[in-house]
Amino acid sequence: MTLLIGAQATWRGERHAPQVETFTTTESLRERLRALASPAVEAVFHAAAVSDFSFGKIWQRSPKNELTEIKAGKISSRLGGLLVELVPAPKVIAHLRDWFPRAGLVGWKFAVDGARAGAVAQAESQISENRTNACVVNGRAYGNGFGLVTGPGRCQHVDELEGLFQALEELALKSPPQS
Numbered sequence: 001m002t003l004l005i006g007a008q009a010t011w012r013g014e015r016h017a018p019q020v021e022t023f024t025t026t027e028s029l030r031e032r033l034r035a036l037a038s039p040a041v042e043a044v045f046h047a048a049a050v051s052d053f054s055f056g057k058i059w060q061r062s063p064k065n066e067l068t069e070i071k072a073g074k075i076s077s078r079l080g081g082l083l084v085e086l087v088p089a090p091k092v093i094a095h096l097r098d099w100f101p102r103a104g105l106v107g108w109k110f111a112v113d114g115a116r117a118g119a120v121a122q123a124e125s126q127i128s129e130n131r132t133n134a135c136v137v138n139g140r141a142y143g144n145g146f147g148l149v150t151g152p153g154r155c156q157h158v159d160e161l162e163g164l165f166q167a168l169e170e171l172a173l174k175s176p177p178q179s
Contacts (some may be wrong), residue, residue: 004032006048026050026089033092037099043172044100046093047108047136056085097131104172105132111141123149134171136164 003017007024023029029048058070060079070082093107107126111119119142123135127149137147137155146164148156148171158164 002036004029004048006050023048026054026092030090030092030095033096034099039100039102041100041103043104043106044096045106045168046096046132047106048092049108049110050092051089053086054089056087059083059085091130093126093130093132104134105130106134106136106168106171107132109135109137109139111137111139114141116142116147120147120149120155123147123155124152127151136168 001017002019002021003015004021004023005011005015006029007022021032023032029050033044058075059067060070060082061067067083070079075082096103096105107130109119109123109126111122119137119139123137126132126135134148134150137149138145145157145159146161148158148164148167150156150171156167158167
């Protein structure tokens with residue numbers, strides 16, 4: 001069992017995994033997961049809150065409101081305000097089924113906007129789009145507790161973390177992998 005945990009993760013409690021590795025960026029997480037890829041892996045719980053965006057180009061606005069791309073290695077603060085482009089980062093979860101073809105895969109969806117039904121629908125979409133077995137949904141849109149979504153119309157509400165851990169363990173023990 002391997003725990004991959006972000007270098008900036010807020011959890012500082014005890015870690016029970018025999019092997020603990022840290023990652024710093026979305027790309028370093030992708031590399032570590034790819035290195036662990038194997039049909040022998042039975043379960044992957046992808047709960048990392050990785051960045052949805054990465055930096056693109058840097059632009060300077062002229063007095064005439066024209067944008068010029070900055071290509072210098074070091075950017076002088078004398079340039080004044082700059083504009084930074086954000087580009088969508090590749091989704092790590094989209095590759096998990098290819099890397100772990102027989103594993104039970106669980107993703108997470110932190111939903112902020114909307115209401116519970118929309119949050120659950122986002123979780124259902126994540127399962128369908130990424131070929132995972134389940135998705136844990138939480139956040140302001142979901143409300144208190146967690147939803148363990150295992151398919152369309154199947155959402156088990158869990159009030160506390162301990163109950164979520166128990167439900168995930170049960171799911172891992174009985175859930176056949178998706179193909």
